Amino acid sequence: KENGFLDIAVEDVQWAAENGLQRAQYKYTIELENSLLSEKLIENKIKCPAHRKVDKKSGASIDESIQQSIQALAIVEASKNLMQRLNLNAAEASQILTKVSLKNTTLEGACSETITCPSPASKYRSFDGSCNNLVQVNWGRRNTIYRRLLPAQYGNGIDSPRPATDGGELLNPRNISLAIIGDDGPTSTDITLLITSFGQFITHDITNSDDFTFENGSSPACCDSQGQLLPPNELHPQCLPIELYEGDANFNASGDTCMSFTRSKVGVDLSCTFGLAEQLNSNTHYLDGSQIYGSDADISNSLRTAVDGLLKSLDVGGRQLFPITPGCENLPKRELAVCFQAGDNRLEENPQLTAVHLLFLREHNRIAKELKALNPQWNDEILFQEARRIVIAQLQHITYNEYLPVILGSQVMVDSGLVLPTSGYGTGYDSNVDPSISNDFAAAAFRVMHSTIQGTISLLNSADEEEMERSFTLSQYFFNASQLLKDPGFFDSALRGVTKQPPEVIDGLYTDEVADNLFIGQKKSGGDLVAIAIQRGREHGIPSYNEFREFCGMPKVQSFDELIDEFVQEV
């Protein structure tokens, strides 16, 4: 350290790696699951076997993101060891550990394998995002980590949630939500709810921060089966439940003292070093229609008919709906189970999102049929890839030409060089630009759109008249859209609805449907999307609002009083 160099002994590095692996194997694999979490505590979410890759020999399901996240947790443990061994503080750790290679240690196997790209380069995008950037072939690939606009701030420097500036504990997220987040609010006068639904649709193209799961896909229990907090010695290390107190409407309704929260999967840095917890994106980072086509070739194949370039669909009463996951047909009602299949498994999060997904499924098949009529000699593969290429271009064009100007304003579009040319081709491609989505965007910034969500949803018939008897509240239909199979016109009506209904404006007000009743199902009280987002930001090590003010060129404030121009007094 004295002359600017840190002399690290090979034995220390190897010891840290070995010990990290052992600790992770104990903490995050089946061993702890068995000893700590007795069967009654495992959350028994019904999961359809959607999109699981299966090992041909053993028949076990393989999920690359699960395996990687457990390896990455070993690296996190190893990094904590090394930090201690070398006596580093948090700032030193973040600088130094990412320069220490994992090569030639026990953890070397966690580093990503070299990818060979097709030569000559394919005309079509890969499914997993690899080989898009021909210099950095892994950039933007699914199952790689988010990048960061500002360095992570973890309590222990490596992986624990961000503490308050003075090092103490931050306030309970649910209490913050209860104190400053009001219900509903004014509706917008100049945009439609499609801004919300399409926004969620593109979110599910470019980000997917999955919750941690064990190797078998089951989740640790972060509350007990009665909705109560678990004693600390029974709480899995990947759990960060939010405590509910007396006086909270949800506590009063259900007696629950615990809102479940599981930490996100973390991933291995492409440079294969020790370092801090960095969260994993299990979708391709590119805006490439992966929510339609899947983020890898196996998923994509499972969605295709293999005939005439078409995507699988289910014909119900002359309307195209989604294919149903095999084994899912006979699930009991209202199980919060995803039975429709698409490229992203959140497609049933709410029925309006499902409707936008459906629009693009139908659009793909419409284009494939037209291409077939124009080019009868094209085989399934060419028809599929050409239709996919056109749909991705449409998705990108709508996003940059129509969506972003509404969200950002036309001046920002101009200042940021985001305006599309009206003829010819763009020339701005730069292979030095890392296309990865930033953690700050996924865990915090874009979630601002949650305040635009409407709690009541209108369905419109083909004459654009509201169908009052079929309209619904959001919480009736979270992860429930496949129950609407018997009402195949529902999605068409929902799609007309989002093109006419106004969203709520972007502000500090959120509908109770997501701030109290999130994923309520048959329970007496639900989750709070605002509290969860606050907790998520902290556990991803996202710095505070004040730090981002500075990052965005605004002055950092010293007191709440200085924020009076930006927030209402009571907030």
Ligand code: HEM
């Ligand atoms: C009814 C509508 C919606 C519901 C119920 C909903 C719900 C959720 C939930 C439960 C999460 C995960 C929270 C966590 O565990 O951290 C989430 C994440 C997120 N949501 Fe929404 N959301 C909705 C609409 C939207 C919209 C309209 C946008 C943007 C336009 C959006 C952007 C995001 C983003 C960026 C994330 C983080 C995604 C990730 O990192 O994987 N959401 N949302």
Ligand SMILES: [Ca+2]
């Ligand atoms: Ca994508």
